[in-house]
Amino acid sequence: MKVMLAMKPAAKWFIPIEAESIVPKNFLSGTDLLVWRGNRELRLDEVFSVSVEGDADRSEEVEVVLSGDTFRLKRVGEYMDGGTITVLGGIGMHCGNFMSGGTIEIHGNADGWLGREMAGGAIVCRGDAADYCASGYRGGRKGMTGGTVEVFGRAGDFLAESLAGGTVIVHGDAGDMPGAEMRGGTLVVNGNCSRPAANMKGGSCYVYGTAQRMIPTFRKIGTVQHEGRALIRFSGDLANRGKGNLFVKGYEYLD
Amino acid sequence: MIVKDAVCPFCGCLCDDIEVEVEEGRVVAVTNACELGTTKFMGEKRMKNPILRDGDRWKDITYDEAVRYAADMLLEAERPLMYGWSGTHGEAQCVGVHMAELIRGVIDNTSSVCHGPSILAIQEVGHPGCTLGVVKNRADLVIYWGSNPIDAHPRHLSRYTRYAEGFFLENAFRDRKVIVVDVRKTETANIADEFVQIKPGGDYAVLSALRAIVQGKTDTIPRTVAGVTREQLVRVANLCLNAKFGAVYFGLGLTMTRGKYKNIRNAIELVSELSRHTKFTISAMRGHYNVYGSNEVNTWMTGYPFGIDFSRGIAFYNPGETTAVDILARKECDAALIVGSDPAAHFPRKCLEHLAEIPVVQLDPYPNATTAFCNVQIPVAVTGIDAEGTAYRMDGVPIRTRKVISSDYPSDEEILARMYALMQEARER
Incomplete structure (x- = not known):
């Protein structure tokens, strides 16, 4: 299964979005997920154009592809335990926090705390990583x-x-x-x-x-x-x- | 009228032996305070009433209008920032934390630009500290590291260290040694028994070297470490080891230079190492008179000392992400309330660029640099002068500041409580 998430342009583009719900496992039961922009809770499709191809029974079969201006998207892949996340641009802070399995590939730069307290799996960042990469x-x-x-x-x-x-x-x-x-x-x-x-x-x-x-x-x-x-x-x-x-x-x- | 034992609301020393002479509701003379404290007590030219920005002019408004403006601004915001808090009393800080939780904002105090790194280090390795009185009466060695009390905490030396009597010291002035460690020869270095001059950014290396020397591993230390000779390092280590009671006081020269909290961690670990041989303590030279209090209040109410993000309804803490400078520099907030501090005078330009773009309300008795970025400024009473409340001294001792004159200005606590009441009302609707 391939889940394509394309970030929509927003009026208050500068406020970061916390999206710890974006982990492959969660997409096994649909795309009805929630994210936070500051203190407001939003539906996934309010922030992204969502499209899904194919289906999957296990998180290992899920690939999530993020595109658009994702450099302010925080906590993507937090507690991830399997599957793949591909970020075509840059990614915000705390990507892959506590992850224990699966793969995250970032084609752009990663902001702070990439893979904080990670326990397993793999993160590949093609660009630069900011402070506290792979830290505690x-x-x-x-x-x-x-x-x-x-x-x-x-x-x-x-x-x-x-x-x-x-x-x-x-x-x-x-x-x-x-x-x-x-x-x-x-x-x-x-x-x-x-x-x-x-x-x-x-x-x-x-x-x-x-x-x-x-x-x-x-x-x-x-x-x-x-x-x-x-x-x-x-x-x-x-x-x-x-x-x-x-x-x-x-x-x-x-x- | 003379008010005795007034408490000086300037620096973290919170001197409580000040005499203030008041005539016709004005402070006319101050005794015992240093120059900094005297200037604060004698301060004039306060703002008369709240002001609202109206195009390129200021419009006078009532307190009710100003409070309503602030409440609406914070309620509408998706990520409001509430910053400052070190220049006000604990009771006002409490209301601030309640407010941050209700509106789901970020609350941060000035520690994030002063001793925040000290707290991060303490969270890693603990804090072997003590009160100022213990140092005054017992310490026979005092180290000022990256701090210059003659300029920044003028009475620290006379009340607690160099020039103070000590109950357990026969002749305190002769028996008490003072070491100053700094990158330049400061005023305080001139009165030290030993001055250690470090190359900028070299504190960490010097602290590591001292730890190794105390462990007897002198042979691995290079001939010079960050401009300090091995001989001097050994001499300093011996002074420390031979002291009966040593006290380290560090300032922003250690917290805000290369390595930041790792410098403090290293200093604390040096103190732990020395405490295997003798008695040693370490404490921060806190700046604002109640910055310690803002850490206390935040900690007992939220579990964290500064940089607390309530966006998600629970407290999240991550300095570097949830602290004012970082949030402003990354343009992550959409409204700001400033209480008891002046960020425009101290923050990097990049932060101010964002502050200029978002609505800002400030509570402050005086026009200051931040006024230029405000949509509304609300003048309030000055804690310790025409308002009273609890403040925490740099060593964690709470001291109730006193009111020396009466005025019509409301206190920070009153204004914040009125804002909070309006917010509660709006949220219940």
């Missing part, structure tokens, strides 16, 4: 615990904060403090980033570019070969009695 929630001790997030563009600050499991791959640069407080899982930044793995407790963080403003409390272990690259291995964060692994191509301190 305020005050939380564990962020993402499983699944995969892959960003082909750049990522913002606090990428994979409190990462506890799963894999996060960014092909471009990342902002400040990727992998802060991480305790498990794997984080890979292909480009440069600033202050990676601050206060890490466990897990592995790879930076294939330069780690700028490197945290001074990592102990240098030596050089290792990793997937055809020579990387410098550090252990830390010592300040936090951490036993994580940080691998960087190059690094510079703010000395």
Whole structure:
């Protein structure tokens, strides 16, 4: 089953829409769903032109395709456990929160908190991801615990904060403090980033570019070969009695 | 007439030993207060009555009309923002929270642009703090990190630290050491025993290094960290370890610079590390006299200290998304009520561009920068001068501010209660 949701132009276009009802599973029982614009509850078809092709018995057979100006659409795919969501443009905050299965593919950029506290499944973002991609929630001790997030563009600050499991791959640069407080899982930044793995407790963080403003409390272990690259291995964060692994191509301190 | 023990409604020190001389309903002299407090007590040129924007002119309107305008504006909005709250008393803040819940709006206070990051850090790792009195009487080491009390909290030094007597200190001035950590040599740095000058944005690295040194891992620390030599770091760590009771006070130099709440988290974790060896505490140098109160009131009423979004009928909290600067910069609200603060003087230009496009009502005794963005401004009494109410000091101690003069101005609480009554009426219909 393919569900096509095309965003209608709205008078108050600037007010974000919260649409946690947009998960493949919900479309098994029709398109009679509700979304919120600010404090007003609206029917799905008041916000989108909805069209459905085919039918499905399981969420795995459902593909939801979002088009139009979806950059202010929040919480799409929250608690998703199967099926596919394809976003042709950009997507708003909290896309794929708590998801445990299925796939989300975003062709444009993703706003903050993409895949927050994700437990399983896969998210692919073809553009850039904003701050707190694959991170945890305020005050939380564990962020993402499983699944995969892959960003082909750049990522913002606090990428994979409190990462506890799963894999996060960014092909471009990342902002400040990727992998802060991480305790498990794997984080890979292909480009440069600033202050990676601050206060890490466990897990592995790879930076294939330069780690700028490197945290001074990592102990240098030596050089290792990793997937055809020579990387410098550090252990830390010592300040936090951490036993994580940080691998960087190059690094510079703010000395 | 002289009013003794008045409470100064300026900064988070909330000094409660002020003497105010009043003649014919005006404050004519202030004793004990710092320059900032005196200026506030002596303030004049208040707005006389509510005003409504009428094209490019202002029209005088009645309080009833102004309250009705605000209530209608908020009831019609799909995502109203109610911001400020730190410059008013707790009773008014309570009405504000009730209102936000009824109209399903976003309520945020000025913490989101000052010590919000401190609260985020506290939510991650807790707050080993204490009251100012404990520091005054016990602390033999005080660290001011990214704060400059001589300019911003002028009596903090004389009432609680550098120049204060201490019950458990024989000669407080001699026995109490002061360390100042900052990016530039401030006035406060001049009276410190040790000044640590950090390169801008380097606080996090220095805090991490100190934590490692306290754990005895000095060998891994580079020769200099953000402009601070390893020798000085070791000296500072030893000063901390040798103190009987240390107190860290941090300001916006730590909360609003690169890393924000992670800086505070690191500072708290340094304090936890030091508390394995000696007694150490850490507290925020809060700015507005009742910004702490706005966090208290919001927390006991909604579970969250600031940036609370009631759009969906339940409280949702996510600083960075539900906080005033972010909402305005992203143009996510369609009306704003401003109480007891002046966002136009402090927010980024992008936020003000949106503020100029939406209807805005402000409660404030004086014309200020935000007035230029208002559709309606309602003058109110000043808490601590011609209105009374509860405020929370920077260490969380509630102090009831006093009324030193009488005026005809209604208090924030009265105006908000009238708005709230109109809203309740409209919602019951």
